[in-house]
Amino acid sequence: MALRTISSQLAAQLDKELMGPEVGFTLEQLMELAGLSVAQAVVKEFPYSESRKSQVLVIAGPGNNGGDGLVCARHLALSGFQPVVYYPKRTTKTPFYAQLVNQLEFFKVPVLGAGDNWAQYLDHTKTLCVVDAIFGFSFKPPVREPFGSILEQLRHTQHELPIVSVDIPTGWDVDEGPADSDCIIPSVLVSLTVPKPCATKIDTRETHHYVGGRFIPRDFALKYGFEPFPYENLDQVLRLH
C-alpha cells in the first residue's frame, strides 16, 4: 500500500488547526504525546535490559522538534534508560522549554549545553542510539552552525551508532528528501501525526519507519486527505515498515 503523506505546508496548517480556538489543544499536550511516541519507538527497537548498555544521546534543536526530544528523554529515563541530552541552542520564546529542562534535572538527566563535550557520547560501546530531535517540518536549508558540525559527526558514527529521527531526518528537505549524499541516514524514523513526503525517500532496508503522535480523530485525518493509521490498543506508535 502507498505511504500516506502530507506536505510540509499542510502539516503546518494541521498543527495550527489542532492548536486553534476550535480544537483547543495546547502545544504542551501535543509535545508530551509526540515525545512519548518517540520514546516508545526507541523501546520497541532497543528493548531495555539490565544486562546491556542503556545510554541514549538525545540531541535537541531550538524548536518544537527539540521539545519533542526533551520530553522523549524524560520518558526514556522513566523506562530505565540513561538518557543524556545535548541542547546547544536553548529557546527563550516561551518559559515552557526551561520547564522541560527543569523536569529533566528532576529526573537527574544530564543536559549539556554549547561548549560541553557532547561528542564523548558518540561512543557506540557505551551508547545505544542517538535521538535526532534537531529539526522537524520547519527546517529550511542550508543548515546553520552548530548544527552542520553536529550532523557531520552523526554521519560519521551512524553505521555503528543508530540514529532515531523525530518526524524528519534532520537536514533532509521536508518535501524532497535528502538533498545530497552528505545527509544522515537514520536507522529509525518516527513520523508524527502523518509522514511528510521525505519519508517516501527512505530505503526501508536500512530505515525502520514508525508513525506516532496519535492525537487526531478519523474525520480530521480524512479532511487532511489521509486514512487514519490502525494503531493497536493504547500504542503510541505503529510500525509502517
Ligand SMILES: NC(=O)C1=CN([C@@H]2O[C@H](COP(=O)(O)OP(=O)(O)OC[C@H]3O[C@@H](n4cnc5c(N)ncnc54)[C@H](O)[C@@H]3O)[C@@H](O)[C@H]2O)[C@@H](O)CC1
Ligand atoms: N502536530 C504535530 O505533528 C506536532 C509536531 N511537533 C513537532 O514540531 C515540529 C515542528 O516544530 P517547529 O515548527 O518549531 O520547527 P522545527 O523544530 O522544525 O525547527 C524550527 C527551529 O529551527 C530553526 N531552523 C530552521 N532552519 C534552520 C537552519 N537551516 N539552520 C539552523 N536553524 C534552523 C528555526 O530558527 C527554529 O528555531 C514537528 O516536526 C514535530 O517534531 C510537536 O512538538 C507537537 C505536535
Ligand SMILES: [K+]
Ligand atoms: K529530526
